Amino acid sequence: MERVNLLDFDLDGLTAYCAELGEKRFRAVQLFRWIHQKGEARFDRMSDLARSLRDKLEQLAEVRPLSILSEHASADGTIKWLYDVGQGNAVEAVFIPEDDRGTLCVSSQAGCAVGCRFCSTGHQGFSRNLSTGEIVAQLWQTEHHLRQRLALPVGQRAITNVVMMGMGEPLQNYGALLPALRTMLDDHGYGLSRRRVTVSTSGVVPMIERLRDDCPVALAVSLHAPTDTLREQLVPLNRKYPLAELLQACSAYLDKAPRDFITFEYCMLEGVNDQPEHAAALVALVSGRGGAVRVPCKFNLIPFSGDRPRSK
Numbered sequence: 449m450e451r452v453n454l455l456d457f458d459l460d461g462l463t464a465y466c467a468e469l470g471e472k473r474f475r476a477v478q479l480f481r482w483i484h485q486k487g488e489a490r491f492d493r494m495s496d497l498a499r500s501l502r503d504k505l506e507q508l509a510e511v512r513p514l515s516i517l518s519e520h521a522s523a524d525g526t527i528k529w530l531y532d533v534g535q536g537n538a539v540e541a542v543f544i545p546e547d548d549r550g551t552l553c554v555s556s557q558a559g560c561a562v563g564c565r566f567c568s569t570g571h572q573g574f575s576r577n578l579s580t581g582e583i584v585a586q587l588w589q590t591e592h593h594l595r596q597r598l599a600l601p602v603g604q605r606a607i608t609n610v611v612m613m614g615m616g617e618p619l620q621n622y623g624a625l626l627p628a629l630r631t632m633l634d635d636h637g638y639g640l641s642r643r644r645v646t647v648s649t650s651g652v653v654p655m656i657e658r659l660r661d662d663c664p665v666a667l668a669v670s671l672h673a674p675t676d677t678l679r680e681q682l683v684p685l686n687r688k689y690p691l692a693e694l695l696q697a698c699s700a701y702l703d704k705a706p707r708d709f710i711t712f713e714y715c716m717l718e719g720v721n722d723q724p725e726h727a728a729a730l731v732a733l734v735s736g737r738g739g740a741v742r743v744p745c746k747f748n749l750i751p752f753s754g755d756r757p758r759s760k
């Protein structure tokens with residue numbers, strides 16, 4: 449029988465699992481804190497858990513890390529890990545240190561079905577959704593690995609920000625994403641503020657609406673074009689959810705968002721979308737001219753290097 453991966457649960461999920469084992473919620477809180485705050489995977493070291501619970505967990509459960517295929521550290525401190533997620537699939541997580549923060553870019557799917565024209569992941573096609581445990585494991589093992597590697601004082605976090613901008617379209621894996629986000633935000637987990645957790649989407653409008661109601665974190669949208677005609681060529685999802693609907697969803701999202709702006713990612717493709725007329729059309733688009741909805745926003749202009757940009 450396959451063991452239950454405890455990284456698959458947010459605190460409510462772990463509480464329900466512990467209830468199945470005859471344990472009360474406070475035991476789930478203790479267990480959750482051991483796993484996420486202390487990085488402990490061995491039940492025999494969870495010293496304040498009842499022996500009977502530790503014995504049950506030894507039989508039935510595990511905290512399952514991802515296997516690392518490779519690690520690449522750059523001179524600027526950026527570290528990229530490639531993880532094996534089985535059946536020939538690999539996903540990556542990237543740690544980006546800055547003076548006042550440490551950001552982890554996390555993957556949500558092996559491959560991606562959206563097929564953005566400039567994205568190497570899109571060209572690979574879609575393999576499968578990651579589980580909640582596989583999404584959370586990227587944070588869990590990186591955070592606790594970096595605390596040791598950087599010799600951080602007890603209680604100091606290595607990762608202060610998470611961006612769901614790695615491989616995959618997170619809003620097309622919503623069922624797994626939501627408990628992962630809740631674990632990141634939970635004070636008994638990583639305690640990250642909503643402003644410091646960003647979901648980046650290519651524009652899955654109905655799920656933007658659900659995220660606003662379920663777990664409104666910061667939102668980044670891969671825009672890449674100021675018109676439907678051009679965006680349909682670059683981000684095929686635009687055929688299903690055109691710009692007017694997308695901007696409407698962004699505007700509505702701001703009602704509950706932790707920030708008062710949406711970040712629009714814009715990959716600069718030479719001669720395609722980077723001309724002065726594109727800039728003027730973008731400003732018109734988000735400022736509500738011509739009857740469209742106005743969206744307070746910031747643009748993140750991403751130089752295109754010939755490979756997949758780090759943001760969508």
Ligand code: SF4
Binds near residue numbers: 568570571617670
């Ligand atoms: S840019 Fe993002 S949404 Fe588009 S194909 Fe690549 S991973 Fe998928």
